[in-house]
Amino acid sequence: MSDHHDVAPKTIEQDDDIHPVSKKFLWLANPKVKNNFIWFTVAGLILTVIIGFFFPTKHPAPWEFGVLYAISFGVIGFIAYSIVVFSAWPLFKWLSRPEDYYGESDDGDQDV
Numbered sequence: 001m002s003d004h005h006d007v008a009p010k011t012i013e014q015d016d017d018i019h020p021v022s023k024k025f026l027w028l029a030n031p032k033v034k035n036n037f038i039w040f041t042v043a044g045l046i047l048t049v050i051i052g053f054f055f056p057t058k059h060p061a062p063w064e065f066g067v068l069y070a071i072s073f074g075v076i077g078f079i080a081y082s083i084v085v086f087s088a089w090p091l092f093k094w095l096s097r098p099e100d101y102y103g104e105s106d107d108g109d110q111d112v
Contacts, residue, residue, distance in 0.1 A: 018026075027033060061072070
């Protein structure tokens with residue numbers, strides 16, 4: 001009679017169902033990384049602002065001076081994101097297909 005308790009459980013890195021290239025990115029599934037990911041984003045934002053301060057654009061836009069410089073990209077980003085959000089419904093209506101478009105039956109039975 002064999003004892004199954006002495007077999008070490010497989011780690012997720014040893015799982016055969018995971019693609020070999022994907023195994024290198026399994027650290028992203030760590031709960032610490034998922035819970036603290038916002039701080040990587042904040043650090044990147046701060047780094048970008050510092051780089052932009054020391055290396056300003058050579059030909060700034062006409063509105064990029066004084067206080068308008070600080071809010072210009074926020075306003076442009078808000079308007080662009082609003083266009084994306086408000087265009088979702090018309091695009092869905094325009095691009096969507098009816099539920100029976102592919103000829104599938106409602107009860108899940110398929111004719112072979």
